[in-house]
Amino acid sequence: xxxxxxxxxxxxxxxxxxxxxxxxxxxxxxxxxxxxxxxxxxxxxxxxxxxxxxxxxxxxxxxxxxxxxxxxxxxxxxxxxxxxxxxxxxxxxxxxxxxxxxxxxxxxxxxxxxxxxxxxxxxxxxxxxxxxxxxxxxxxxxxxxxxxxxxxxxxxxxxxxxxxxxxxxxxxxxxxxxxxxxxxxxxxxxxxxxxxxxxxxxxxxxxxxxxxxxxxxxxxxxxxxxxxxxxxxxxxxxxxxxxxxxxxxxxxxxxxxxxxxxxxxxxxxxxxxxxxxxxxxxxxxxxxxxxxxxxxxxxxxxxxxxxxxxxxxxxxxxxxxxxxxxxxxxxxxxxxxxxxxxxxxxxxxxxxxxxxxxxxxxxxxxxxxxxxxxxxxxxxxxxxxxxxxxxxxxxxxxxxxxxxxxxxxxxxxxxxxxxxxxxxxxxxxxxxxxxxxxxxxxxxxxxxxxxxxxxxxxxxxxxxxxxxxxxxxxxxxxxxxxxxxxxxxxxxxxxxxxxxxxxxxxxxxxxxxxxxxxxxxxxxxxxxxxxxxxxxxxxxxxxxxxxxxxxxxxxxxxxxxxxxxxxxxxxxxxxxxxxxxxxxxxxxxxxxxxxxxxxxxxxxxxxxxxxxxxxxxxxxxxxxxxxxxxxxxxxxxxxxxxxxxxxxxxxxxxxxxxxxxxxxxxxxxxxxxx
Amino acid sequence: xxxxxxxxxxxxxxxxxxxxxxxxxxxxxxxxxxxxxxxxxxxxxxxxxxxxxxxxxxxxxxxxxxxxxxxxxxxxxxxxxxxxxxxxxxxxxxxxxxxxxxxxxxxxxxxxxxxxxxxxxxxxxxxxxxxxxxxxxxxxxxxxxxxxxxxxxxxxxxxxxxxxxxxxxxxxxxxxxxxxxxxxxxxxxxxxxxxxxxxxxxxxxxxxxxxxxxxxxxxxxxxxxxx
Ligand SMILES: Nc1ncnc2c1ncn2[C@@H]1O[C@H](COP(=O)(O)OP(=O)(O)OP(=O)(O)O)[C@@H](O)[C@H]1O
Ligand SMILES: [Mg+2]
Numbered sequence: 001x002x003x004x005x006x007x008x009x010x011x012x013x014x015x016x017x018x019x020x021x022x023x024x025x026x027x028x029x030x031x032x033x034x035x036x037x038x039x040x041x042x043x044x045x046x047x048x049x050x051x052x053x054x055x056x057x058x059x060x061x062x063x064x065x066x067x068x069x070x071x072x073x074x075x076x077x078x079x080x081x082x083x084x085x086x087x088x089x090x091x092x093x094x095x096x097x098x099x100x101x102x103x104x105x106x107x108x109x110x111x112x113x114x115x116x117x118x119x120x121x122x123x124x125x126x127x128x129x130x131x132x133x134x135x136x137x138x139x140x141x142x143x144x145x146x147x148x149x150x151x152x153x154x155x156x157x158x159x160x161x162x163x164x165x166x167x168x169x170x171x172x173x174x175x176x177x178x179x180x181x182x183x184x185x186x187x188x189x190x191x192x193x194x195x196x197x198x199x200x201x202x203x204x205x206x207x208x209x210x211x212x213x214x215x216x217x218x219x220x221x222x223x224x225x226x227x228x229x230x231x232x233x234x235x236x237x238x239x240x241x242x243x244x245x246x247x248x249x250x251x252x253x254x255x256x257x258x259x260x261x262x263x264x265x266x267x268x269x270x271x272x273x274x275x276x277x278x279x280x281x282x283x284x285x286x287x288x289x290x291x292x293x294x295x296x297x298x299x300x301x302x303x304x305x306x307x308x309x310x311x312x313x314x315x316x317x318x319x320x321x322x323x324x325x326x327x328x329x330x331x332x333x334x335x336x337x338x339x340x341x342x343x344x345x346x347x348x349x350x351x352x353x354x355x356x357x358x359x360x361x362x363x364x365x366x367x368x369x370x371x372x373x374x375x376x377x378x379x380x381x382x383x384x385x386x387x388x389x390x391x392x393x394x395x396x397x398x399x400x401x402x403x404x405x406x407x408x409x410x411x412x413x414x415x416x417x418x419x420x421x422x423x424x425x426x427x428x429x430x431x432x433x434x435x436x437x438x439x440x441x442x443x444x445x446x447x448x449x450x451x452x453x454x455x456x457x458x459x460x461x462x463x464x465x466x467x468x469x470x471x472x473x474x475x476x477x478x479x480x481x482x483x484x485x486x487x488x489x490x491x492x493x494x495x496x497x498x499x500x501x502x503x504x505x506x507x508x509x510x511x512x513x514x515x516x517x518x519x520x521x522x523x524x525x526x527x528x529x530x531x532x533x534x535x536x537x538x539x540x541x542x543x544x545x546x547x548x549x550x551x552x553x554x555x556x557x558x559x560x561x562x563x564x565x566x567x568x569x570x571x572x573x574x575x576x577x578x579x580x581x582x583x584x585x586x587x588x589x590x591x592x593x594x595x596x597x598x599x600x601x602x603x604x605x606x607x608x609x610x611x612x613x614x615x616x617x618x619x620x621x622x623x624x625x626x627x628x629x630x631x632x633x634x635x636x637x638x639x640x641x642x643x644x645x646x647x648x649x650x651x652x653x654x655x656x657x658x659x660x661x662x663x664x665x666x667x668x669x670x671x672x673x674x
Numbered sequence: 675x676x677x678x679x680x681x682x683x684x685x686x687x688x689x690x691x692x693x694x695x696x697x698x699x700x701x702x703x704x705x706x707x708x709x710x711x712x713x714x715x716x717x718x719x720x721x722x723x724x725x726x727x728x729x730x731x732x733x734x735x736x737x738x739x740x741x742x743x744x745x746x747x748x749x750x751x752x753x754x755x756x757x758x759x760x761x762x763x764x765x766x767x768x769x770x771x772x773x774x775x776x777x778x779x780x781x782x783x784x785x786x787x788x789x790x791x792x793x794x795x796x797x798x799x800x801x802x803x804x805x806x807x808x809x810x811x812x813x814x815x816x817x818x819x820x821x822x823x824x825x826x827x828x829x830x831x832x833x834x835x836x837x838x839x840x841x842x843x844x845x846x847x848x849x850x851x852x853x854x855x856x857x858x859x860x861x862x863x864x865x866x867x868x869x870x871x872x873x874x875x876x877x878x879x880x881x882x883x884x885x886x887x888x889x890x891x892x893x894x895x896x897x898x899x900x901x
Binding site for chain 2: 101103104107108109110148149150183185220221222223225226227228229234235236237240247258259260261262263335336337338607
């Protein structure tokens with residue numbers, strides 16, 4: 001609002017045009033409301049001065065304006081100048097309010113938010129109305145050029161309007177005014193490689209965009225060229241379009257592309273519609289006039305509309321009657337998607353019954369104990385030579401220790417003096433040999449120690465696997481998660497029920513509000529409330545008696561105290577006419593609004609619950625299976641470790657080993673505990 | 675080997691396929707590798723946090739960007755995955771804390787892996803995607819081996835698997851950044867993180883509705899860089 005130009009602009013007849021609030025902004029210009037009462041006209045003012053050809057194009061467009069064009073688009077109705085006789089700096093066009101860009105209709109997330117009541121019929125109707133709009137533009141010889149998801153608007157009655165018309169391609173005699181912009185996703189393959197759009201565009205190019213948008217509306221926002229590509233390289237959308245890789249077409253396998261998971265195929269629409277899609281997205285479409293035109297699209301969608309059936313399981317599901325079963329029920333079941341907001345109920349599962357399923361799954365019970373200490377083994381007997389070698393070694397070490405002890409005593413008593421140096425050294429060498437001479441047992445010891453280490457390593461590995469896969473931790477973790485989900489589910493359900501209760505309590509207030517909403521401000525007969533004042537009130541959103549409250553009247557400068565009071569008195573008078581009808585009950589629409597609010601919250605929880613219960617079943621089955629399949633392998637490792645331990649036992653009793661173990665235990669306290 | 679599996683999280687994003695069906699718009703992935711080493715403590719980290727918050731805000735207010743732009747956050751010092759690739763509606767405030775050293779090499783390697791995994795998910799679910807962007811933001815020099823990461827960046831750039839941008843803050847070692855990034859690294863002016871993220875969200879918004887062509891559509895880094 002900060003940058004509203006204060007100076008008035010001039011239309012082509014020299015009338016002053018005052019701008020109001022800014023309501024939109026784009027790359028080329030800003031869009032403003034017009035003051036005061038022209039509430040159905042807006043102005044676009046460009047950021048930069050326009051080239052002469054662009055000014056001429058706008059003049060031509062305003063001259064070509066007619067009711068038909070105005071009904072489907074924001075067609076320029078008149079040019080605007082900053083000073084009389086100056087260059088064109090903007091234009092006037094019909095105001096389009098309460099419309100949303102088409103991407104909010106075809107994208108399921110946004111559709112459920114902005115068009116909660118929309119069902120499949122709505123989507124078909126929007127596509128049909130889109131075709132009608134294209135038809136009109138083409139009929140008068142224009143080309144849209146920059147077809148995209150933001151320039152096409154849809155309202156909650158599925159009516160379609162085109163904006164950004166100043167970029168359309170205009171032909172006047174032999175002069176052509178280009179549309180110099182485009183968005184890759186809607187640009188046909190044959191012109192996709194152009195670096196700029198200084199070129200003639202044709203209706204066949206537009207029809208590519210029309211077919212893409214129709215596909216997106218009918219197939220829940222999927223792009224026809226986005227699929228699962230089986231090549232190894234990246235497949236950007238543009239490249240896929242350029243190479244005609246229509247993921248749903250009959251040639252898709254040859255194009256190495258398949259429809260994405262959780263999508264529906266061309267079989268959900270009649271063969272006639274499928275045929276149009278095939279021809280629009282294949283090589284044949286790129287030939288001049290090769291694609292289905294707006295008229296053909298309109299006919300095919302009109303025929304689909306007349307052949308729709310309502311699903312018996314969910315009344316919001318409407319689908320092509322040529323199908324044997326409701327495709328949306330199937331997709332919702334297999335994918336966990338919520339395609340449409342139900343009007344009947346917020347959930348499709350029975351929590352009680354689901355929870356019984358959880359309780360019916362048998363607990364796996366504690367993990368069976370497998371441990372090396374369960375196995376008693378006798379040590380493998382030592383080869384005879386080695387037994388003797390060990391005894392020898394023990395004897396040698398005993399001798400060594402004795403000599404050291406004697407020496408120590410001698411040193412202590414000062415018996416060793418200078419002249420004893422040589423014999424002393426000799427003794428040291430003898431001791432060293434006694435200790436260090438490897439002897440025949442060393443190789444066997446190394447072998448057994450190696451065995452022990454690898455047995456320990458393997459046992460460790462398998463024991464961890466055993467605990468992880470045959471233990472019951474995963475099972476209970478999953479049960480806990482399910483319990484949490486159940487709590488969440490119950491909380492949302494409680495809130496929904498509380499909402500219903502409040503609705504019932506406030507029926508009276510709501511009935512009264514509805515009643516007042518039906519009384520237009522136009523019927524107000526207070527003398528000072530003139531036609532002009534009424535349109536000011538309407539421009540700030542005060543259209544019915546329900547809107548007349550002190551708070552909302554306060555901010556309006558044209559109202560003085562008495563006028564405000566007179567308006568409030570008028571409302572009170574109207575209120576007195578209201579008769580409460582207790583038989584009417586809660587309004588269906590209100591209940592639906594409540595369902596629409598809570599269903600999307602509940603759906604993911606519902607989905608997690610159902611999938612979580614299946615997972616719990618799988619986990620339980622896995623554990624039981626693992627307990628039998630893994631057991632022999634784990635036991636084998638336990639047995640091997642027990643064996644390796646007793647085998648090594650003989651060596652672990654030597655004095656040197658005991659000392660080494662002490663030292664090791666001191667340095668690596670953790671290892672000792674194994 | 676065993677330790678690796680112990681660290682792994684079970685069942686990451688099991689509902690991916692549903693999310694993609696609810697919102698099949700083409701994705702524009704953006705990975706932020708954020709330096710949270712000790713030297714970032716105080717004002718720098720505060721500004722960085724604020725910048726990220728604003729970044730998400732901007733994306734949330736654009737009805738197309740909110741469906742198309744996916745942001746993942748990794749911080750380094752130590753290397754942490756703060757947020758997987760998600761659209762801006764799933765934002766949670768990272769509240770980064772500065773401590774630790776600057777294991778830039780590891781972050782880059784892990785980040786590139788993360789992008790690879792996400793691309794595989796897109797592919798399996800039939801979701802088109804634009805070339806991912808990686809932004810490395812650092813105020814120091816790597817304290818670990820970074821040459822292998824630099825090689826991965828070069829490889830990814832030449833295969834057009836992603837575009838890698840390095841932003842140096844304050845006393846960042848621009849010489850090493852130059853060796854890591856194929857594109858010229860940019861120096862942040864003072865602590866203009868907010869300006870940087872404002873610029874980034876605008877770039878993401880326009881990239882997510884791009885015109886034909888394989889160009890990277892970045893506007894010049896005005897208002898936040900030292901150029
Ligand atoms: N007739 C209209 N009535 C109401 N709002 C409008 C109208 N025309 C445009 N707007 C709003 O103004 C915004 C900008 O309009 P438009 O797309 O024509 O501008 P632009 O500068 O050409 O944009 P772009 O760079 O996307 O082409 C639109 O997104 C829409 O919200
Ligand atoms: Mg425009």
